[in-house]
Amino acid sequence: MSNTIKPMLFHCLQHNHTSQRLRVIQCSPHYPRPLLWGQDEQGHIHPLPLTSDFSNKWSIATSPGLFARDPARILGCLLGGAAGDALGAAVEFMSWTNILYEFGSQGIRAMTKAYGRKGAITDDTQMMLFTAEGLLRAVVRAESRGICHPPAVVHHALLRWLLTQNISPTTNVGKDGWLIKESALWARRAPGNTCVNALRLSSSFGEPAVNNSKGCGGVMRVAPCAFFSGAFELASDTARLTHGHPTGYLAAGLFADILQRIWQHSMSLLEACSSSLKEHGDLPGMAETKTILELVLKLHQEGARPTPKGIEKLGGGWVAEEALAIGLWCALCAHNLEDGITMAVNHSGDSDSTGMIAGNLLGLIHGPEAIPAHWLAELELREVITQMAADISFVPAVYDDNENTDISLWIEERYPGW
Structure with missing residues (x-):
């Protein structure tokens, strides 16, 4: 990934071509490749691989404001x-x-x-x-x-x-x-x-x-x-x-x-x-x-x-x-x-x-x-x-016990169900 953009939790990302906005709600550096998770204004979750062309697609929005359930x-x-x-x-x-x-x-x-x-x-x-x-x-x-x-x-x-x-x-x-x-x-x-x-x-x-x-x-x-x-x-x-x-x-x-x-x-x-x-x-x-x-x-x-x-x-x-x-x-x-x-x-x-x-x-x-x-x-x-604030957005939206994925296992390790 280019050094020109380093997204962090709760940064607002804006797509350089479509103007789509995503709020970063999780950073997963070991899943099994570096990955961000963003939430759009409708509440949908989007995984974003941190590939070499990431910064060509996304920018960190300045003064993005807040949406309703941001x-x-x-x-x-x-x-x-x-x-x-x-x-x-x-x-x-x-x-x-x-x-x-x-x-x-x-x-x-x-x-x-x-x-x-x-x-x-x-x-x-x-x-x-x-x-x-x-x-x-x-x-x-x-x-x-x-x-x-x-x-x-x-x-x-x-x-x-x-x-x-x-x-x-x-x-x-x-x-x-x-x-x-x-x-x-x-x-x-x-x-x-x-x-x-x-x-x-x-x-x-x-x-x-x-x-x-x-x-x-x-x-x-x-x-x-x-x-x-x-x-x-x-x-x-x-x-x-x-x-x-x-x-x-x-x-x-x-x-x-x-x-x-x-x-x-x-x-x-x-x-x-x-x-x-x-x-x-x-x-x-x-x-x-x-x-x-x-x-x-x-x-x-x-x-x-x-x-x-x-x-x-x-x-x-x-x-x-x-x-x-x-x-x-x-x-x-x-x-x-x-x-x-x-x-x-x-x-x-x-x-x-x-x-x-x-x-x-x-x-x-x-x-x-x-x-x-x-x-x-x-x-x-x-x-x-x-x-903790990021996990409140991320865990209920992503965790699925029926899918034995790396991310579900990671959630179970952080938040055992008892």
Whole structure:
């Protein structure tokens, strides 16, 4: 292949003669020859051999924009969430008064050292990644075995996360797949006690938590559910693995459902939130979440922008409905992704989780190009997150257990179906 073009994940390729556009969603250097996989605007997957004349046929598009179900939106969702998590990590346990003293009247706006480095992610991003891994392994299991309970497979993945915290679960846990081998994930980043205890005590995969917690540890990790069928039920059921209070898991379902409506139907954030509440708002156990989200929609309609004091009136974001409400309010009122995330982290509360929720929403809407370059340059695990986003597009579209191909075997090795 000519050195004049070196496509990478999520580059947009444009055919030099037909103007066809493809988003690169996988690079397979050993299959059995170098190969790219691209997705077109209709969702079709195209294998592209990296032959000597590749650069005569394809160019990397500059400023290509986003199409409706562009895989780059998935990358934006995951990276935006991680960026919000990392920005908020340095101030998670600080009051607004202390944030003012430390960072000035604008609050924190640049990555600041936390956990020994700038751009450090927390347990929020770690658990988001393991949730995504479990969802992809569930795809492999369903295809290869014909039967699957996805929350059980996600549960197994979250137990692998627990191992990275040097905590031994009650049940046996497989250590296969690629994600657990990422050494940077083996780091304790203030994991929530509810998540740790619920996972540690679970005796079987898919077993709901036996507690009455509605902490935000369920809602903050479920964004990947938006890109799989039945996002509301899937996110609710996976959040319920650690959080037993209805608000704790139904708020998670609503968050994933809002994201899925934006992703699948190109709704605005306001439309997605309103329609999701219309469909799910009257479910038993949804009252707390419905009430606070309706308040946020009213504030937005009145033109009220989030301020640290205004956010404080909603709460600290330590519980599920408050975290979702704060992240949603900041995303609704944001001039751009950076504006929304900085509003979401500058308050006296759970800044990393509210920043992550706002970042998931705004990253999906605006794509990864909207994330400030100086944030991305320092963001921990950026390459891992990028690969996971690519796999969310690639694995469900390509994996076929009936075809004993090199690529299916490669997927099974990375995402064993259990």
